[in-house]
Amino acid sequence: MMRWILVALIVVPGTVGDLLTTAGMKRHGEVNDFSLSGLARLLWQLARNPYIIIGIVAMAISFFALMDLLSIAKLSFAVPATASSYLLETALAKYLLKEEVGWKRWAGASLVAIGVMLISI
């Protein structure tokens, strides 16, 4: 039971974190300056972007839940359970973020999810 609670704590906050950081970065606008000072300025701006802050907190929760799960379950349980998030995030990117997800993206996400399961066995 505990391991399934941890799987939920990996998948749900991880997905929410990716959706929020994507929305936050789209609102920030396209990054073009990759110099050291440009990246420092980017960090300074992102530190005051609520989408990014909440998104990164959610991703941190997901990361620590993964660490906890790996301490009580094998990698071959943890990774397949989380590989499904490729498909979940692709679906939510289509319906919430309004991204154009054609057959190539569905096929790609499916192949990657199966591939990630296989490398953990």
Added chain:
Amino acid sequence: MISHLVTKTAAITTVVVVSNAVGNYALSKGMQEVGQLVTWQPGPYLQAFADPWVIIGVLLLIAWLIFRLALLSWADLSYVITVTSTSYVISALLGKFFLAEQVSALRWAGIALITVGAVFVGETFPSTTDETGGLAEE
């Protein structure tokens, strides 16, 4: 402009994938040197930061996070998650050639599927939304 975006996406995607795989590799190598670290005391964690592999690993993973955010400032999430999963492939190759880990037939099959899946998505145009990112429809 469109070919510029494709080139820029390829370059930053490469930075994201390599910093992730090499960062994880350096961190795991460093943590193996440091030894087991399951404690609530902050001291051992601070000592781990004296290990050069740990420092390199943490710096690379910070770079990974920043460049992944930058990539998401124009590229779709459904593009980024799938294309950057190739870091699994690089991690497996690093393990095979530098840590002499065995790669089973099943793992090779997984590596092949991830590569094909990433190529499929890599063929799509990276950016299909505007600056509102869909969540700002109101």
